[in-house]
Amino acid sequence: MSDPQILTVDLGARSYDIQVGHGLLEANPAFQAVAKGRSVAIVSDSNVDPLYGHQVELLLAPVAHQVVRIVVPAGESSKCWEQLDAIHDRMLEAHLDRKSLVVALGGGVVGDLAGFAAASFQRGIDFVQVPTSLLAQVDSSVGGKTGINHRRGKNMVGAFHQPRLVVADTGVLRTLPPRELAAGLAEVIKHGAIADRTYLEQVAADMPALLACDPDALARAILVSMRIKAGVVAADEREAGVRAHLNFGHTFGHAVEVGAGYGKWLHGEAVAAGMVMAADLSVRLGRMPATDMAVLVQAIEAAGLPVKAPQWPVDDYLRYMSIDKKADRGTPVFVVLDGLGKAATTRADEALVREVIATHLG
Amino acid sequence: MSDPQILTVDLGARSYDIQVGHGLLEANPAFQAVAKGRSVAIVSDSNVDPLYGHQVELLLAPVAHQVVRIVVPAGESSKCWEQLDAIHDRMLEAHLDRKSLVVALGGGVVGDLAGFAAASFQRGIDFVQVPTSLLAQVDSSVGGKTGINHRRGKNMVGAFHQPRLVVADTGVLRTLPPRELAAGLAEVIKHGAIADRTYLEQVAADMPALLACDPDALARAILVSMRIKAGVVAADEREAGVRAHLNFGHTFGHAVEVGAGYGKWLHGEAVAAGMVMAADLSVRLGRMPATDMAVLVQAIEAAGLPVKAPQWPVDDYLRYMSIDKKADRGTPVFVVLDGLGKAATTRADEALVREVIATHLG
Numbered sequence: 001m002s003d004p005q006i007l008t009v010d011l012g013a014r015s016y017d018i019q020v021g022h023g024l025l026e027a028n029p030a031f032q033a034v035a036k037g038r039s040v041a042i043v044s045d046s047n048v049d050p051l052y053g054h055q056v057e058l059l060l061a062p063v064a065h066q067v068v069r070i071v072v073p074a075g076e077s078s079k080c081w082e083q084l085d086a087i088h089d090r091m092l093e094a095h096l097d098r099k100s101l102v103v104a105l106g107g108g109v110v111g112d113l114a115g116f117a118a119a120s121f122q123r124g125i126d127f128v129q130v131p132t133s134l135l136a137q138v139d140s141s142v143g144g145k146t147g148i149n150h151r152r153g154k155n156m157v158g159a160f161h162q163p164r165l166v167v168a169d170t171g172v173l174r175t176l177p178p179r180e181l182a183a184g185l186a187e188v189i190k191h192g193a194i195a196d197r198t199y200l201e202q203v204a205a206d207m208p209a210l211l212a213c214d215p216d217a218l219a220r221a222i223l224v225s226m227r228i229k230a231g232v233v234a235a236d237e238r239e240a241g242v243r244a245h246l247n248f249g250h251t252f253g254h255a256v257e258v259g260a261g262y263g264k265w266l267h268g269e270a271v272a273a274g275m276v277m278a279a280d281l282s283v284r285l286g287r288m289p290a291t292d293m294a295v296l297v298q299a300i301e302a303a304g305l306p307v308k309a310p311q312w313p314v315d316d317y318l319r320y321m322s323i324d325k326k327a328d329r330g331t332p333v334f335v336v337l338d339g340l341g342k343a344a345t346t347r348a349d350e351a352l353v354r355e356v357i358a359t360h361l362g
Numbered sequence: 363m364s365d366p367q368i369l370t371v372d373l374g375a376r377s378y379d380i381q382v383g384h385g386l387l388e389a390n391p392a393f394q395a396v397a398k399g400r401s402v403a404i405v406s407d408s409n410v411d412p413l414y415g416h417q418v419e420l421l422l423a424p425v426a427h428q429v430v431r432i433v434v435p436a437g438e439s440s441k442c443w444e445q446l447d448a449i450h451d452r453m454l455e456a457h458l459d460r461k462s463l464v465v466a467l468g469g470g471v472v473g474d475l476a477g478f479a480a481a482s483f484q485r486g487i488d489f490v491q492v493p494t495s496l497l498a499q500v501d502s503s504v505g506g507k508t509g510i511n512h513r514r515g516k517n518m519v520g521a522f523h524q525p526r527l528v529v530a531d532t533g534v535l536r537t538l539p540p541r542e543l544a545a546g547l548a549e550v551i552k553h554g555a556i557a558d559r560t561y562l563e564q565v566a567a568d569m570p571a572l573l574a575c576d577p578d579a580l581a582r583a584i585l586v587s588m589r590i591k592a593g594v595v596a597a598d599e600r601e602a603g604v605r606a607h608l609n610f611g612h613t614f615g616h617a618v619e620v621g622a623g624y625g626k627w628l629h630g631e632a633v634a635a636g637m638v639m640a641a642d643l644s645v646r647l648g649r650m651p652a653t654d655m656a657v658l659v660q661a662i663e664a665a666g667l668p669v670k671a672p673q674w675p676v677d678d679y680l681r682y683m684s685i686d687k688k689a690d691r692g693t694p695v696f697v698v699l700d701g702l703g704k705a706a707t708t709r710a711d712e713a714l715v716r717e718v719i720a721t722h723l724g
Binding site for chain 1: 443447450451454455481482483484485486507508509512513514515517518519520521522600
């Protein structure tokens, strides 16, 4: 490994480090220090475990008390009670206890599922995030959100549970399918849109290099994105205020995910189409010039991401949004932009929301 | 209502009040203030809901946005995923959200289940404990432990989640079955044994009044017991240190519960027999005079609680204890007494533990 760059997420007693670098699964003293002497469950999925499970086991086995590998089927449908229960079953079978450690090795699904397995095992044990998708590296591995889906809604069952360490190895992204790489770029674009206009413009300029998996371009984007997200999380751990800004594009986007059935649209794809709607809402509310919206739409298109949502009745969209978890007593709250690089939350008239949705179907 | 006595559990930003008094379900401005303007789910069981569900609904409905009542079957077997999921389903159906409130109305099972339903709903929402058994009032409603059982062990899935308020109405204890009243007294005796010898002696002297449900004697015992428990919890919220003292009698006792099948022995009954073993271990380790053990055994017998555990092979007891959640990498840790009123934790030789167990079967 080369020495990783370190970001520290400042949450008092629950502060933790994020490592970004190459080769972090081959040699990693800080990761080994967390695992030292403990029983470790490496939770991964059927795509990622064959690629990196053995490598992480080799890294930790020399220092750990024992290492067990637990593999769930790849895909969003594993974010369910049955898989959570199966993980707990294996952990209990191997006599893991309150001092044991969970390692979440995979994308956002594994991070959410394994994170909640750690949060709810014997009332909460430590875990380390090893995100292997771009989306997970820039988004879901930072912030402590864990959980599973309920048939009535996504992420309805879960906990805030901060990792002890996040290990973001840029090298693993070379095995990522191109569609998932693009979906991860949606969150990178989002971070620029809500917090840093210059960064958004840089990402747009770097887009060919990012899509070609250029390691330097990726490392640069991951670091800035994680710094933006970590900063917001540190300021608002439990999403009472500014953390809601990270949901830019998500209220509309979740409607797309719910309506299509989880997993049909990748999360980043739905967020991309949702950001276009949220940007248009910002323009129609007089909070952002249309030229800013054009810059955002251009970046989304350059990443090969969708700017249109499915052609469903607008009533369906409203219905899907009313059970969205960001709803406040049934009325959706929208994250809007006061120009690129500055986010805010607002309610909006239903008529206006209907217009915005209708404009971006196709 | 008469003005309740208030104990404050000091946990910084998560501090909360415990009310002890009569008529607290008839009029209660502090409880109403917590529910004001919110969607409220009153979670109860098939024994308690018919007795007090309507009363609590009448108390909260005038101030709440809406009130839904959710009833699970009475008994330990409701501490399972299926009931947790059914509660979440009803909450989502009624459009409860992150700002909603769960009220746990019942004994320890309802408190653990409804508390975990609140802890895991949309990553954690507020809840109020309304304990209706003596055991729940003096023990499980204080401390923030929530959870459900796993087929491999009790309370293996759960979270620490502190209530916003605990409403302990001594009036509801008049509807409690005598066997459950006695089981609650086991925890009262335990609090005296680990923290306050004078209190233990007072409880022993008051035993006839307590068993006759004398309100003054009950209120006195509940207040002191909650104060002892709240003090320990405040000093050690996540059971890293002194909070383990509250597990006096529980390592042996859980083996009885596990071996008999959950619900055959009441928790307090198992703890009573477990305290006799733990006291004997303390004597054999030279940490407590045998005369102190006699005082404890006498109090347990006076409450009509068992001092003998079931006649199973000692190997079975050791096996049941090895998956106990208080185990530290497979080796059980025991809470012992350095004389009545002072607890400590220790490991012990297996041979000695075997002797202790064999002595108290019958």
